[in-house]
Amino acid sequence: MNFSVEFRNEKIAKALLTEIKSIIKSKIRIMEVCGGHTMAIRRYGIHTLLPNEIELLSGPGCPVCVTDQQFIDMSIAYARLPDCILLIYGDMLRIPGTASSLDREKASGCDIRIIYSTIQALEIVRKNPSKRIIFAAIGFETTVPGTAIALKQAKIEGLDNFFVLCAHKTMPMAMETLIEEGIPIDGYIGPGHVSAIAGSKIFDPLATKYNIPVVISGFEPVDLLQSVCLLVQMFQEGRSGVEIQYKRLVTHQGNVKAQHLIEEVFEPDTQYWRGIGAIPGSGLKIRKGYEKFDVQKQLPIQVERGPEPKGCLCGQILKGIKRPTDCKLFGKTCTPTHPIGACMVSSEGSCQSFYTYQSPEDLRESIV
Amino acid sequence: MCLGIPAKIERIDGEYALANINGASIRIGLHLLDDVKTGDFVLVHTGYALEKLSEEEALDTIETLRQLESFDPENLTPDT
Numbered sequence: 001m002n003f004s005v006e007f008r009n010e011k012i013a014k015a016l017l018t019e020i021k022s023i024i025k026s027k028i029r030i031m032e033v034c035g036g037h038t039m040a041i042r043r044y045g046i047h048t049l050l051p052n053e054i055e056l057l058s059g060p061g062c063p064v065c066v067t068d069q070q071f072i073d074m075s076i077a078y079a080r081l082p083d084c085i086l087l088i089y090g091d092m093l094r095i096p097g098t099a100s101s102l103d104r105e106k107a108s109g110c111d112i113r114i115i116y117s118t119i120q121a122l123e124i125v126r127k128n129p130s131k132r133i134i135f136a137a138i139g140f141e142t143t144v145p146g147t148a149i150a151l152k153q154a155k156i157e158g159l160d161n162f163f164v165l166c167a168h169k170t171m172p173m174a175m176e177t178l179i180e181e182g183i184p185i186d187g188y189i190g191p192g193h194v195s196a197i198a199g200s201k202i203f204d205p206l207a208t209k210y211n212i213p214v215v216i217s218g219f220e221p222v223d224l225l226q227s228v229c230l231l232v233q234m235f236q237e238g239r240s241g242v243e244i245q246y247k248r249l250v251t252h253q254g255n256v257k258a259q260h261l262i263e264e265v266f267e268p269d270t271q272y273w274r275g276i277g278a279i280p281g282s283g284l285k286i287r288k289g290y291e292k293f294d295v296q297k298q299l300p301i302q303v304e305r306g307p308e309p310k311g312c313l314c315g316q317i318l319k320g321i322k323r324p325t326d327c328k329l330f331g332k333t334c335t336p337t338h339p340i341g342a343c344m345v346s347s348e349g350s351c352q353s354f355y356t357y358q359s360p361e362d363l364r365e366s367i368v
Numbered sequence: 369m370c371l372g373i374p375a376k377i378e379r380i381d382g383e384y385a386l387a388n389i390n391g392a393s394i395r396i397g398l399h400l401l402d403d404v405k406t407g408d409f410v411l412v413h414t415g416y417a418l419e420k421l422s423e424e425e426a427l428d429t430i431e432t433l434r435q436l437e438s439f440d441p442e443n444l445t446p447d448t
Contacts, residue, residue, distance in 0.1 A: 001423055003374040003409065006430050011440055018438035036371055089414075117415025119397055139414075142372075146414045149399045193372045196411065196419040197400075219372075226433065248426040249411055255419050258400045348371075 003248065007220030016225040020232055021051050028235050029055045029184055030228060031320050033175055034191035035062035035348025036219050042357040044221040050228065057320035058353075060174050060273060061191060063139045064091040064346035065318060068272040070305045071167045072097035075136045077301045078165060079110040085128060086112045087121050087135040089143075091346045094339060098306025118150035125154065125162045134163045134295050141194040141202075144168045144284060145258045148265040151290050163295035166286055169271050172202050173282035179210050183320055187231040189224070190216040192246045197262075199254025203242045211240040218246035265290050274308075274342060275315025314341035317350050324354040325362045331355060372411045374421055377404055387412060 032038060038058045041047055047056050060066045072095050079086040079102065086102070093103045093114065106112040111131075115121050118135070125133045137147045147164060154162045171194050179185060190203055195216045203214045213234035217227035227245045234243070244250050262284070271283025286294040308315065312334070313327040324330050324343065334340040336352050343349035354362060375387035375396065385404065387396045389412065397416040398404050410417035433439065 001426060003421055003426060006426065009430075012430070012433045012436075015433065015436040015439035019436055022438075117397070119395075119415045142413055142418065145400055145418075146397075146416055149397065149416070193411070193413060193418060196372075222433065226429075245429075247429055248422045249419055255400055257402060258418070261400070 004220060007218065007222040009222060012222050013225055016222065016229055017049055020054075020225070020229050023229075023236065024051055024053050024232055025236055027053050027055070028186045028232060029057055030187045030189060030231055031057040031059045031178075031185045032189040032217075033059040033061035033171060034189075034194065035065070035346065036193070037189055037191070037217065037224065038062065038350055038353050039348050040219045040221070040224060042353040044224070045357070045359065046221060046224050046228075048359050054228065054232070057185065058317070058350040059178065059320050060276060060318045061171075062343070062346050062348040062350070063143070063169070064095060065314065065342045065349045066169065066174075066273045066275070067092070067095060067138050067167060067342060068274050068305075069096075069098060069308065070272065070303055071136075071138075071165075072102070073099075073303045073306060074301060075102060075165060076100055076105050077303055078134050078136075078295065078299070079105050079112050081132070081299070083130065084111065084132045084134055085124065086110065087115050087124065087133060088112060089138065090114045090116075091348075092136060092138065094345045095342050096309065096340065118146040121150055122153060122159070122162070125159050126157075129161060132161050132163060132299075134165055136165045136167070138167050138169075140169055140171055140191070141198045141262075142196070144262050144266065145197060148261045151265050151286070151293055152261070154293060155290065160292070162293055163298060164286060164293050165295045166284065167271065168266065168284040169273070169282055170198075170268070170284065172206055173279050174273060174276065175203075176206055176210070177276060177279050177282075178319055179212070181319070185212070185320070186235050187213045187215070189227050189231070190214045190242065192216060192218050192250060195244075195246070195250045195254065197255050197258045199259075200242045200244050200250055200252050201254065207240050207242050213240055214242045216242065216244045216246050216250050218249070273318075275318040309340045312341040314343045314351070317343055323362065324351040327351070372413045372418060375410055375412045375417070377406050377408045377410060380404065380406060385417070387417070
């Protein structure tokens with residue numbers, strides 16, 4: 001079967017919209033916390049189809065957007081070291097640091113290479129035994145297994161020139177933090193691919209503690225509409241808990257093999273999120289058994305935390321307090337070709353998705 | 369970065385496989401999965417198969433949605 005076509009069926013989408021309109025009785029604020037969902041909602045115009053009672057908020061789900069500026073500054077410092085090759089995932093290249101960006105450093109002669117997979121990372125490590133290869137590892141539970149596989153393989157092969165600068169994050173504590181901060185969220189669209197690895201079980205404590213519905217969603221229009229429909233039903237019935245809409249991929253237990261691999265290589269740690277700050281237990285650090293690959297242990301560099309760009313609202317946009325269109329820089333001095341804030345850099349960022357798929361609904365006043 | 373792409377396994381070679389993604393054959397890692405067979409569908413993210421895709425569950429979801437009261441099969445767009 002084609003896993004995309006069936007979930008883009010117009011008649012099913014229309015039926016779901018009719019269903020949503022027939023059951024909705026009060027206002028509901030739904031937040032998604034996955035950059036893939038942000039983009040799919042905007043690309044398919046889901047937000048323009050829903051009744052006015054439903055407000056979709058975009059949360060801290062774009063890994064590039066939540067990457068702390070200090071991490072970019074640190075990556076730049078490592079890229080400047082002699083005989084170093086810095087490996088990054090593509091979108092990181094253009095995130096502005098305090099005084100420079102990796103893009104600018106690359107143009108100045110630093111050896112910075114974009115990789116799609118850690119399979120490529122190890123190929124570069126093997127081909128360059130006289131260089132120190134540093135991988136700037138960002139991303140959520142979805143991306144963590146790739147780093148873990150590379151570290152395990154590097155240990156087996158004795159690749160002493162491979163290092164990781166780790167900023168991996170995990171989702172549940174960030175979602176809890178937003179609720180703790182008092183941001184009004186009535187339901188979460190849960191991240192589909194994070195849950196494929198970690199299992200929908202990681203959101204059980206959140207749903208129980210805050211009495212909130214969470215629906216793990218796929219990325220096609222029918223997936224998202226069905227997820228919204230389920231959330232509206234649960235919210236109106238006063239039901240909390242975690243439900244899976246994306247059943248063709250996600251289970252409650254998740255990918256146990258991947259979880260064991262992550263557990264072997266990483267342990268929970270405090271991570272710093274752009275706009276939110278330090279959140280205990282919201283990230284991962286490399287375990288002792290693998291610390292010979294931890295660049296911060298082997299080649300420590302201290303970098304001060306610089307100020308955020310003046311006027312940039314990325315921090316508040318990531319928390320769902322402001323919309324991209326509330327920012328005075330949006331679409332004027334900050335555009336995808338000249339981004340000032342991280343949310344305009346990534347193809348999954350709120351600002352870039354608003355910029356690319358603008359609609360009259362964007363001019364609605366924020367209700368938060 | 370959350371982007372995941374469905375792919376069909378064409379050939380398995382140890383911990384790696386050739387997978388068909390929209391007509392292109394791509395080499396992917398199977399490190400995260402056991403019991404992958406040729407013909408299976410998987411979701412690929414950053415070069416690794418994250419999890420198998422269940423055709424049965426996909427069809428079940430679609431069938432449930434076709435049972436919605438407001439679903440109108442008369443005007444069904446062809447599933448091509």
